[in-house]
Amino acid sequence: MPSIKAIVTNAPDGGVSVKTINTDISSYKVLISPIYTGVCGTDRGIVSSSLKFAYNPEGSDYLVLGHESICEVVDSKVPEFKAGDLVVPVVRRPGDCVNCKIGRQDNCSDGKKHEAGITGMHGFMQEIFTEDPEFLVKVEDKTLKEVGVLTEPLKNVLKAFEVFETVSKRAVFHGEDSTVLDKNVVVIGTGCEAFLYTMMARELGFRSMMINRHPLSHKIEKIFDDLGLRFVNYAEDPDEPFSSGIDLLIDTSGDPTTVFNFLRKVNYNGVVILFGTNGRAPDGSFTGADIDYVVERNITIAGSVDAAKKHYLQAIEYLTKWHCSYGEKLENVITAKFPPENTAIFTSKQKDELKSVIEWK
Ligand SMILES: [Zn+2]
Structure with missing residues (x-):
């Protein structure tokens, strides 16, 4: 042995x-x-x-x-x-x-x-x-x-988009031009998973941004810039993200206060995917008015964890493509x-x- x-x-x-x-x-x-x-x-x-x-x-x-x-x-x-x-x-x-x-x-x-x-x-x-x-x-x-x-962190993203696709079928989600080019994806967080969610949202044709309540370091800012990804520090710029509302909100923070805050910006038939977990996050409040908001707008709140083998295969396909397109800029991640x-x-x-x-x- x-x-x-x-x-x-x-x-x-x-x-x-x-x-x-x-x-x-x-x-x-x-x-x-x-x-x-x-x-x-x-x-x-x-x-x-x-x-x-x-x-x-x-x-x-x-x-x-x-x-x-x-x-x-x-x-x-x-x-x-x-x-x-x-x-x-x-x-x-x-x-x-x-x-x-x-x-x-x-x-x-x-x-x-x-x-x-x-x-x-x-x-x-x-x-x-x-x-x-x-x-x-x-x-x-x-x-x-x-x-x-x-591959492993990206496969989680592909499963979450499968969940999104499943629940978004109940109404017409795409725009009149058949695309999602005018649909807004906001990803809460700026870690590796948030980065991968934003890469995939952009890949699928959404307008997308990552948000956090503090500025990025110059090094991380440059990595995102090099890959053409958008970031907003909402502590500094609270009216962003997206004045036209959010169609898909993805949380990687596990922080209820932040999730509930941006949930109130989700559009009709919008989807909220909860991915991040943080058992030590302070409590947030979800009010009766929030329930009204979610019900009246047909908003779906879905949790998503892990992924199947098929999502690993898809993750490898996207990484192959992105590595081909971005090379060292992707390696810098x-x-x-x-x-x-x-x-x-x-x-x-x-x-x-x-x-x-x-x-x-
Ligand atoms: Zn089982």
Whole structure:
């Protein structure tokens, strides 16, 4: 049994350390090792013990962290994969409910699914691990060796747009010219997920902007500018965003006060997608007048979590396209790379961070 390096926590108590673990790789279908693993708010929430739903795998006194990754196949015993292939492992693994049985564990109906690096299953921040081919998505374009780490966060965006499409079918949503060119998307937040939501909204033809209540650092401002994305600091410019109202409001902050504030700007038949979570956010108030507003305008408020394998495939297609169009400008979204030993990145957000990653090779 080889000894390997892994980044571990003890969920839900938290903490983080680099640990040498013994791992059984004597039998496998596909053997893989990470190239980069991304660090996000969920990892930090587990480490700080604010995400109480995280738990160790059964019988283990630790949990290997990591759910965002781009990996390389070391060896394969199935024909679909070969050594050297770039792959992204799927985070959520099915339980036995009907949605899980059809590959839609993102819509698990009894909560008995598992999530790598989060709930009851070791994650991808370990030097080598075995994987079932069913849960691997291949990245054909080898130039995505770095930005491929954005596949996992981007797949969430594609699922959320699937939710949006489903609920927006109840009325005519597009404009008279058959497009959504005059429809306004406002994304609350300026982190990596907010960035990816805004890229996708623009890709789909919406007018879109990211908003936050503080200015951006020059470095982040330049990354957004280079990619042609719009940002508004609403603390400074409260009449923006969009005087013509909001047609699709996407929240990545988990802050109820901000969501309720902008909910009141949503247009008739508008959609609000709640994606971000922040159990420590201060309470906000949702009034009877707000309920009137939502009802009278046919506004849908929908939560969206995780995504299905098909959304990983779509995410890779969009990343391939965007990387082709923007090259280095997209690569700049990965704002810092750290060795596995630097566990300080789990306890504090880096200055000028859009996406921090751990470099394994
Ligand atoms: Zn399920």
